[in-house]
Amino acid sequence: xxLAIPGKIIKISQDQxxxxxxxxxxxxxxxxxxQVTLGDWVLIHTGFAINIISxxxxxxxxxxxxxxxxx
Amino acid sequence: MLNNSFQDPGLSHKILNQISEYKKExxxxxxxxxxxxxxxxxxxxxxxxxxxxxISGPGCPVCVTPVSYIDALISLKSLTITVFGDLLRxxxxxxxxxxARAQGLDVRLVFSPLDALxxxxxxxxxxxxxxxxxxxPGIAHTIRLAQENNITNFSVLPAFKLIPPALKYLLLADxxxxxxxxxxxxVSAIIGSNAYSFLPAQFDTSGVISGFEPLxxxxxxxxxxxxxxxxxxxxENEYQRVVSxxxxxxxxxxxxxxxxxxxxxxxxxxxxxxxxxxIKPEFSRFDATQKYDLDISYYEPPSPCRCADIxxxxxxxxxxxxxxDSCSPAHPIGPCMVSSEGSCxxxxxxxx
Numbered sequence: 442x443x444l445a446i447p448g449k450i451i452k453i454s455q456d457q458x459x460x461x462x463x464x465x466x467x468x469x470x471x472x473x474x475x476q477v478t479l480g481d482w483v484l485i486h487t488g489f490a491i492n493i494i495s496x497x498x499x500x501x502x503x504x505x506x507x508x509x510x511x512x
Numbered sequence: 513m514l515n516n517s518f519q520d521p522g523l524s525h526k527i528l529n530q531i532s533e534y535k536k537e538x539x540x541x542x543x544x545x546x547x548x549x550x551x552x553x554x555x556x557x558x559x560x561x562x563x564x565x566x567i568s569g570p571g572c573p574v575c576v577t578p579v580s581y582i583d584a585l586i587s588l589k590s591l592t593i594t595v596f597g598d599l600l601r602x603x604x605x606x607x608x609x610x611x612a613r614a615q616g617l618d619v620r621l622v623f624s625p626l627d628a629l630x631x632x633x634x635x636x637x638x639x640x641x642x643x644x645x646x647x648x649p650g651i652a653h654t655i656r657l658a659q660e661n662n663i664t665n666f667s668v669l670p671a672f673k674l675i676p677p678a679l680k681y682l683l684l685a686d687x688x689x690x691x692x693x694x695x696x697x698x699v700s701a702i703i704g705s706n707a708y709s710f711l712p713a714q715f716d717t718s719g720v721i722s723g724f725e726p727l728x729x730x731x732x733x734x735x736x737x738x739x740x741x742x743x744x745x746x747x748e749n750e751y752q753r754v755v756s757x758x759x760x761x762x763x764x765x766x767x768x769x770x771x772x773x774x775x776x777x778x779x780x781x782x783x784x785x786x787x788x789x790x791i792k793p794e795f796s797r798f799d800a801t802q803k804y805d806l807d808i809s810y811y812e813p814p815s816p817c818r819c820a821d822i823x824x825x826x827x828x829x830x831x832x833x834x835x836x837d838s839c840s841p842a843h844p845i846g847p848c849m850v851s852s853e854g855s856c857x858x859x860x861x862x863x864x
Binding site: 442443444445470472473474475484486487488489491492494495496498499501502503506507510 | 517518523526527530544545546572573574596598623624625626627642643644646647649650653696697698699701702727731750752753754755760762763766851853
């Protein structure tokens with residue numbers, strides 16, 4: 442039930458936004474992430490963006506994984 | 513897409529090799545239905561060595577919603593009832609919302625509580641407020657919008673549940689054996705990793721917050737092993753791309769503005785202190801419990817279904833006598849078979 446899907450912000454109008462979900466666009470509420478900017482990846486759950494996905498943190502985890510395990 | 517990087521089979525294999533070096537018995541409980549589904553989908557249980565057991569706890573808010581809640585919704589004959597799809601087939605004491613709808617009850621599936629608010633602009637509408645911390649802020653925000661826009665046709669029947677009190681309950685129960693928790697990614701996106709600091713401090717128990725890709729889960733298990741081997745309990749966060757130490761403060765603020773903690777009934781577990789959220793008095797006109805004088809008391813109908821033991825991790829779904837026999841996703845008897853993210857439904861789909 443806590444399923445959340447990632448989407449990319451393509452439009453912002455106050456606390457409402459539009460996300461691109463792999464070709465499909467959908468309206469979402471941005472009320473929980475006022476700091477969002479165009480092009481951010483966000484996690485969407487029941488019509489609300491619940492957080493911004495940090496690309497740098499994701500890359501850091503991947504780098505860490507590769508450094509430790511990809512030997 | 514970044515998520516693909518977390519599905520690398522070569523890396524998964526290497527982490528699995530390291531996990532396999534750990535020879536002690538280890539029981540890790542996941543308390544998130546999406547983890548249960550991911551573990552099944554990627555066959556992680558089969559890939560892990562037999563000494564490492566992944567057990568599924570109460571990770572699905574639909575599965576722990578009491579019978580009386582469904583009965584209360586079905587009693588609202590003259591209204592429009594709006595629900596998330598998962599709830600439709602959850603058995604009440606006599607019937608389900610799906611059957612009641614076939615008999616004429618106006619039940620509508622919505623994607624978001626905001627959709628329910630739109631319907632309420634035209635007719636008297638109640639929204640089934642089911643969810644953990646991931647879902648609850650959106651519903652609290654919708655209640656606040658109803659207040660601001662004076663949409664008096666709208667109300668919410670609350671059955672919100674909180675994860676940290678449920679973890680406490682499981683650790684205090686005599687009959688539950690858990691060595692560590694795989695902590696939920698999206699609940700934690702809201703409440704933050706600091707919300708679990710009571711686990712090592714009060715219960716000498718560790719946990720790692722995990723994402724939902726196979727590498728996320730395997731890495732989180734490896735992190736749990738490293739914590740246990742260090743001999744010092746801790747909470748760590750594998751899902752840093754989404755979860756911060758303090759969580760989403762805006763979402764927490766909205767929850768705190770509209771809702772307050774209260775004891776809650778968990779189907780199969782009983783009443784857990786301060787494990788739910790009720791609607792504050794200043795928003796009471798949007799509280800369906802008060803608006804329609806509904807009673808949601810704790811009641812478990814007698815049944816051979818063993819969902820209660822499954823929710824506590826005492827048995828696995830195939831050990832229930834009803835599993836894949838009289839109980840299946842098409843004809844669910846117990847709540848864990850109803851939602852696609854229930855433990856029994858996940859086992860039915862992936863591990864039979």
